[in-house]
Amino acid sequence: MSLLSVQDLRTYFHTRNGVYRAVDGVSFDLDRGETLGIVGESGSGKSVTCYSLMGLIPQPPGRIESGKAIFDGIDLLNCTPAQARSIRGKRISMIFQDPMTSLNPYMRISDQLIEPLMIHEDITKEDALKRALEMLDAVGINDASSRIHYYPHEFSGGMRQRVMIAMALITKPELLIADEPTTALDVTVQAQILELIQKMQEEIGMGVIFITHDLGVVSGLCDRVQVMYAGRIAETSDTRTLFYKPKHPYTRALQKSIPSMQPKGAELYTIQGLPPDLSKPLPGCSFAPRCEFATDLCTAGSLPELKPVAEGHLQTCLRVQAGEL
Amino acid sequence: MPETILELKDLQTHFPITKGVLLRRTVGTVKAVDGVNLKVTQGEVLGLVGESGCGKSTLARTVMQLVPTTGGSVTLEGKNLTTSSGGEILDLRQDLQMVFQDPYASLNPRMTVFATLAEPLLVHKVCSSKDVAQHVADLMETVGLASRFMQKYPHEFSGGQRQRIAIARALALRPKVVLADEPVSALDVSIQAQILNLLAELVRKMGLSLIFIAHDLSVVKHISDRIAVMYLGKIVELGEAEAIIDNPLHPYTRALVSAIPTPNPDEERNRQRIVLPGDPPSPINPPSGCTFHPRCPYATDACKTTVPQLEDFQQREVSCIRKAEI
Ligand SMILES: Nc1ncnc2c1ncn2[C@@H]1O[C@H](COP(=O)(O)OP(=O)(O)OP(=O)(O)O)[C@@H](O)[C@H]1O
Ligand SMILES: Nc1ncnc2c1ncn2[C@@H]1O[C@H](COP(=O)(O)OP(=O)(O)OP(=O)(O)O)[C@@H](O)[C@H]1O
Numbered sequence: 094m095s096l097l098s099v100q101d102l103r104t105y106f107h108t109r110n111g112v113y114r115a116v117d118g119v120s121f122d123l124d125r126g127e128t129l130g131i132v133g134e135s136g137s138g139k140s141v142t143c144y145s146l147m148g149l150i151p152q153p154p155g156r157i158e159s160g161k162a163i164f165d166g167i168d169l170l171n172c173t174p175a176q177a178r179s180i181r182g183k184r185i186s187m188i189f190q191d192p193m194t195s196l197n198p199y200m201r202i203s204d205q206l207i208e209p210l211m212i213h214e215d216i217t218k219e220d221a222l223k224r225a226l227e228m229l230d231a232v233g234i235n236d237a238s239s240r241i242h243y244y245p246h247e248f249s250g251g252m253r254q255r256v257m258i259a260m261a262l263i264t265k266p267e268l269l270i271a272d273e274p275t276t277a278l279d280v281t282v283q284a285q286i287l288e289l290i291q292k293m294q295e296e297i298g299m300g301v302i303f304i305t306h307d308l309g310v311v312s313g314l315c316d317r318v319q320v321m322y323a324g325r326i327a328e329t330s331d332t333r334t335l336f337y338k339p340k341h342p343y344t345r346a347l348q349k350s351i352p353s354m355q356p357k358g359a360e361l362y363t364i365q366g367l368p369p370d371l372s373k374p375l376p377g378c379s380f381a382p383r384c385e386f387a388t389d390l391c392t393a394g395s396l397p398e399l400k401p402v403a404e405g406h407l408q409t410c411l412r413v414q415a416g417e418l
Numbered sequence: 419m420p421e422t423i424l425e426l427k428d429l430q431t432h433f434p435i436t437k438g439v440l441l442r443r444t445v446g447t448v449k450a451v452d453g454v455n456l457k458v459t460q461g462e463v464l465g466l467v468g469e470s471g472c473g474k475s476t477l478a479r480t481v482m483q484l485v486p487t488t489g490g491s492v493t494l495e496g497k498n499l500t501t502s503s504g505g506e507i508l509d510l511r512q513d514l515q516m517v518f519q520d521p522y523a524s525l526n527p528r529m530t531v532f533a534t535l536a537e538p539l540l541v542h543k544v545c546s547s548k549d550v551a552q553h554v555a556d557l558m559e560t561v562g563l564a565s566r567f568m569q570k571y572p573h574e575f576s577g578g579q580r581q582r583i584a585i586a587r588a589l590a591l592r593p594k595v596v597l598a599d600e601p602v603s604a605l606d607v608s609i610q611a612q613i614l615n616l617l618a619e620l621v622r623k624m625g626l627s628l629i630f631i632a633h634d635l636s637v638v639k640h641i642s643d644r645i646a647v648m649y650l651g652k653i654v655e656l657g658e659a660e661a662i663i664d665n666p667l668h669p670y671t672r673a674l675v676s677a678i679p680t681p682n683p684d685e686e687r688n689r690q691r692i693v694l695p696g697d698p699p700s701p702i703n704p705p706s707g708c709t710f711h712p713r714c715p716y717a718t719d720a721c722k723t724t725v726p727q728l729e730d731f732q733q734r735e736v737s738c739i740r741k742a743e744i
């Protein structure tokens with residue numbers, strides 16, 4: 094049985110300008126010890142998917158319209174507050190995209206780090222502080238014993254990010270949801286953090302959902318990748334297949350945009366057009382207006398479905414499904 | 419020779435470390451920026467890279483005069499900002515803009531995109547209130563945001579969309595120098611490519627100078643003319659972008675370049691990284707001699723005592739006493 098099974102998740106925002114379908118029918122499974130990468134368009138619903146699992150959607154304007162997220166037999170989207178409290182922050186932790194909004198600026202790092210331990214474990218403050226120090230060391234914060242008493246603004250962007258990572262890992266979670274955890278870090282520290290995550294994965298069989306824009310990181314870290322566009326999954330497969338045999342036109346376009354794949358100084362390949370208005374769903378494929386392969390059929394038909402092109406490799410493009418691409 | 423537009427001379431930004439709540443005593447200093455010399459010419463893109471916490475953001479904030487300089491000078495078109503009055507700095511701000519690392523913190527949550535972008539345009543009288551909506555719409559299109567989002571608030575946008583608003587705001591006044599602190603880190607590769615193309619175009623068309631801070635070295639290499647590599651408040655290597663990335667000379671730059679992840683799973687899983695031993699040192703008690711020596715695979719006893727200087731070497735500048743031997 095998988096560690097987490099998300100089925101047909103739909104999270105909409107009801108604003109005065111309309112209903113934004115931020116996440117519109119997302120399903121995926123994650124096993125223990127597995128790392129799933131989520132990549133895709135900025136604004137495609139990667140963070141909202143994770144916030145939904147963590148119960149962090151501001152309601153209103155947000156609302157989880159439908160779906161299930163089964164974690165160890167419990168539906169995270171329909172469980173009692175007590176069940177939720179015993180899971181979130183202890184068995185499931187999240188590293189947020191933006192450290193400043195999730196660290197309390199008025200609280201010392203030390204107090205913020207030990208908070209989850211004090212809540213979820215029967216532990217003395219002294220022992221909790223010891224664990225906190227070990228964790229700061231592990232994420233590469235030097236001088237941890239004096240810096241642990243700092244306030245967040247006294248850290249650099251990357252150090253705050255590492256504090257967040259330490260906070261998420263300190264409870265040894267079974268599921269880690271990491272939303273762009275290493276974007277603020279230099280590549281050497283990034284490598285160190287990724288190794289730490291992999292080590293904890295081996296030790297405790299932690300499952301990881303890793304959101305990133307860095308396809309280099311995905312290629313080294315993730316077992317499987319899921320590409321999102323406009324609130325839906327456009328393509329999903331094992332990492333090698335996605336990099337070497339991508340099918341969906343959006344995935345291919347994404348790959349073509351990577352600077353290191355193009356000559357220096359040349360104009361970079363970009364996807365023409367703008368992302369779709371999530372409050373006005375178009376008929377057919379939401380990528381079609383920007384797709385160089387789109388035909389009238391792509392915009393006329395019903396919503397394309399994720400269908401297998403090979404074992405474990407699913408994608409939504411109708412033309413790929415018809416064998417035309 | 420293009421003319422120098424921005425010059426940093428022996429720039430220092432030290433933060434005092436205080437202890438105690440009532441009686442705050444200074445117990446040390448964080449040398450966040452420690453003696454940086456740098457010239458940026460008109461129309462040049464200078465990439466600034468380095469370890470997290472090495473002082474990149476502080477350097478940018480010091481240039482903007484958002485944190486006090488503790489030594490040295492910042493000169494913009496011949497005017498010394500470090501000795502200018504508050505009023506003069508406000509005027510110079512029009513020419514000098516910054517995109518912050520953290521788009522969440524730098525946008526006012528209570529202002530719509532329209533208000534955020536209209537404000538500088540109206541304050542600096544770039545256009546009349548009659549035309550401002552059109553100007554704002556143009557700015558938004560420039561950074562790839564649909565103008566139908568004009569009346570939305572920051573929290574209604576995704577991370578990447580917010581960063582585009584921040585970039586639009588920095589560009590509103592057509593500045594001469596833009597300091598961009600990790601402007602594309604939060605963007606997907608396609609929008610990242612759009613923003614990089616946009617910045618490159620502004621540099622080409624408007625003669626904008628750009629200091630571009632980023633961790634993604636392939637991005638930095640792509641957009642920059644020159645790259646400066648920082649370690650613990652100092653520049654350790656400076657030279658032409660391709661030379662620095664394709665043939666790094668300073669041991670720290672070598673480690674950095676060896677850790678660049680590549681979008682190629684087979685290569686990525688079998689690669690050899692130069693793993694730096696030990697942790698990044700603390701800027702409070704920096705190591706003696708060359709501050710990189712405790713982690714450097716080439717360090718000798720001399721490195722522990724001699725403070726290396728940035729010197730010309732193989733068409734670039736390198737700060738390493740063993741540069742010719744390693
Ligand atoms: N509180 C909110 N009110 C209205 N719309 C929202 C709100 N929060 C998010 N959205 C919308 O939901 C969509 C998905 O946002 P989300 O943050 O999940 O994107 P993302 O894929 O994480 O993007 P990025 O890569 O830029 O972080 C966006 O279009 C955003 O505008
Ligand atoms: N207001 C402050 N008070 C005390 N120390 C500070 C302050 N701001 C920054 N520092 C320290 O200065 C050093 C440099 O920080 P800075 O934010 O410039 O790093 P950076 O190179 O931008 O790192 P990153 O890549 O993580 O953003 C860090 O050690 C940080 O802790």
Ligand SMILES: [Mg+2]
Nearest residue numbers: 139140190577
């Ligand atoms: Mg996000």
Ligand SMILES: [Mg+2]
Nearest residue numbers: 250474475519
């Ligand atoms: Mg910074």
